[in-house]
Amino acid sequence: MSTLSERILNAPAGEYVDRKVDRAFACDGTGMLALEAWKNMGASHLAGETEFHIFFDHIAPANNTTAATLQHELREFAKSSFMNFSDVGGGICHQLMGEGIVLPGEIVIGADSHSVTLGAFGAFATGVGATDMAAIWLTGETWLRVPASVGIHLEGRFAGAAEAKDLALAYVGELGTDGATYQALEFIGDGAKDLSIDERMVLSNLSIEAGAKAGLFYADDITVRYLRERGHTVKPQLPESCTYTKDIEFDLSDIVPLVAVPHRVDTVKPVDELAGLPLDQVFIGTCTNGRYSDLARLARIVKGKKVAVRTIVVPASASVLIQAIRTGVLADIVEAGCTVGTPGCGPCLGAHMGVLGEEEVCLSTANRNFKNRMGVGGEIYLSSVATAAASALEGEITAPEVA
Amino acid sequence: MQGEGRAICLPADIDTDVVIAGRYLRTKDRSIWASHVFEDLDPGLAHRLKGAIIVAGKNFGCGSSREQAAIAIKEAGVVAVIAPTFARIFFRNAINVGLPLIEADLDCTDGSLIKFNLAQGIVEVSGNRHKVRTLSPRMQEILGAGGLVEYWRKHR
Incomplete structure (x- = not known):
């Protein structure tokens, strides 16, 4: 097997x-x-x-x-x-x-x-x-x-204000930045079946931050439907019983909003412990959290309010941007005082479109907070979209409210 | 492949952003990468690397896939990098650009003399011999050719 x-x-x-x-x-x-x-x-x-x-x-x-x-x-x-x-x-x-x-x-x-x-x-x-x-x-x-695999067993559903990014930070925190080096992660269990494609992409995305070679979900009905809507006919993959080098279990209902603090992705703390930390910039986007569902969540939180700190939003693709324009999500975001950049990686790797100044602090929905990554002397905290949105409104790290 | 050099000790979890920062990536001038290597860790380190063997802690080269990290270390004159584990993309990149890597958990003293023989899987630190894991035959072949570009020039 x-x-x-x-x-x-x-x-x-x-x-x-x-x-x-x-x-x-x-x-x-x-x-x-x-x-x-x-x-x-x-x-x-x-x-x-x-x-x-x-x-x-x-x-x-x-x-x-x-x-x-x-x-x-x-x-x-x-x-x-x-x-x-x-x-x-x-x-x-x-x-x-x-x-x-x-x-x-x-x-x-x-x-x-x-x-x-x-x-x-x-x-x-x-x-x-x-x-x-x-x-x-x-x-x-x-x-x-061919890698051996670590089994990430998921049960239950997210409760409260937690989202897939918080679970991703939780497993990186548990495994450590080299916890899965030369190995793959497999996300399995009833909790995995309820996750949307966007949520799965968040969890697979962070697997490299635990050193993993790959981070896989089995294709199931949700995958089949998603790909059918895009013109492909595929079959689900049925899991076989197999042996993992390590098994880690998460009940999604236990996950709370988390923040990874500088300069390691595996140093995670509950957002409550960091509440009140002043911010200079909030960045929402990247291959982790720049999808339409992320922008829609941001819009739900900031609509009709004003951000208190510069907030840079970068859609992950042109189609994400188009959908956000069509649904009015983008207008809500810009009306709230956020600014929107060209679809792409944005300031994640510190090259342009939001480089930090010395001693500036950024809360980002990206996947890396390495020293100087977004600019020499800048500090990067990583969080979910909901935490980033709530924090943008206050200008300091703030726990998100339950939707 | 054999070599020797003086040890330079580095900590664990050195990421490729620290090896070469994103702000230096948009060029093809390898001397720029070599002169800024490890700048955010120790700005003076780049100039002490010629003929050195880096002995680092676990998970060396984690993070970004940027091959410039492996190139920068090699171009700065580093003979080899020794660490208990390497991030896998860095591992491939280093072999592909002809930078020898050795998986070994060694006590490091700056300046100690290190000799290695990759085919035999032997590392000698100040005269003490250690048996270490050898690279896969394919990796040894790529390294022996001088890197993956040279390997494919020969094998096409």
């Missing part, structure tokens, strides 16, 4: 395998390095059977001449080599791959660490660096060590 990773990779944990990659994607940052490596390999054309994608999301639009020039070169390559190409404003690679591209059972490799997000669809999705990506462009294959 096998874990889902073992089934998809068709080999037992611990074995080194060469596998054809179904879908491979890179972004503006890793793509330019991959292109250089690919040229240096002496390559002239792309491998045949893999679907290739390039997404401009990390520093898009470009913030200076150097970035713009490098992006120009990559854009021309993507077009001339007939890769699927998403330009400035299209959105974040992981979000777009999750809007009806990645299917259950596929092997998906992204040149970005948060590629694990796509495990939400029952795919084996993991991140690599630029040169590994270049080799996939060349061969359509990569080598992998």
Whole structure:
């Protein structure tokens, strides 16, 4: 009996395998390095059977001449080599791959660490660096060590103001930043069945923050329905009994709003312990929490009120932005005093659109709070959307009210 | 593959943002990465790395997939990195750019002489021998070629 990773990779944990990659994607940052490596390999054309994608999301639009020039070169390559190409404003690679591209059972490799997000669809999705990506462009294959898996057993439903992000911070806190190194996470149990695709993507997204190679959900009726709405007919994946290296259990009704404090994602505290901490910036967005359901939740909390601190909102994709415009969610957000940026990664990696000043404090819905990540001397706290929204209204860390 | 160098001790959980900050990523000039490597940890460290072997705590290279982190360490002249565990993307990136990694939990004293033989899985610290886990045959092959670019130039 096998874990889902073992089934998809068709080999037992611990074995080194060469596998054809179904879908491979890179972004503006890793793509330019991959292109250089690919040229240096002496390559002239792309491998045949893999679907290739390039997404401009990390520093898009470009913030200076150097970035713009490098992006120009990559854009021309993507077009001339007939890769699927998403330009400035299209959105974040992981979000777009999750809007009806990645299917259950596929092997998906992204040149970005948060590629694990796509495990939400029952795919084996993991991140690599630029040169590994270049080799996939060349061969359509990569080598992998089949991971053993940690079982994250979920029961119950969220109660109170807690949401998927709080559960994600809870499991990273429990496992630690290297608790699942070289391993995959599998999210299973009755509690997993009730989670929406958006919630699953949040939980898969944070698996890299525990060092995991992948974070998988079994495709079920919710996955089948989501993909059917996007034109795909897929079958659910039925779990087999299997052995995990470690089993962790969470009752979702016990989860409370949490905050990860600088400079580690695994240092989490209940939001109540940090209440009153003054903020200079609130950031809502990223591949963790920039989806339509996140923007709608933000709007519900801030509608008719005014934020007390600069609040930057960055939709994860153009379709998220369009939906927020059509439903009026965006107007509510902007009327409340938030500002909205181009769909993409926004200030998450500290390159543009909301870099922190020295000693400034940001509450962010992103997934990393490493030292100096959003600017030298700035401090990053991580939370859910509800906590970020409630805190934006007060200008200090504030526990969210029960919806 | 064999090598030797003087130890530089670093803590656990060094993330790739600390190895090379996001603000230096948008260039292809490797000397820029080398001169700013570990800047947010210790601004003077970049200039002490030539010929050094980094001996770090667990989970070295966690976080972002940025290959510039492995390139910066190599370009700064580091001979090898030793740690009890590495984050997996950094592990692949380092091998792919030709930077040797050794999984070992060693007591570290700055400046001690370290010698290693990767094929035999041996590390010698100030004359004391330690048997360590060897890299997979594929990784040894990639490293032996000088990195994944050179590997594929040869194998195509």
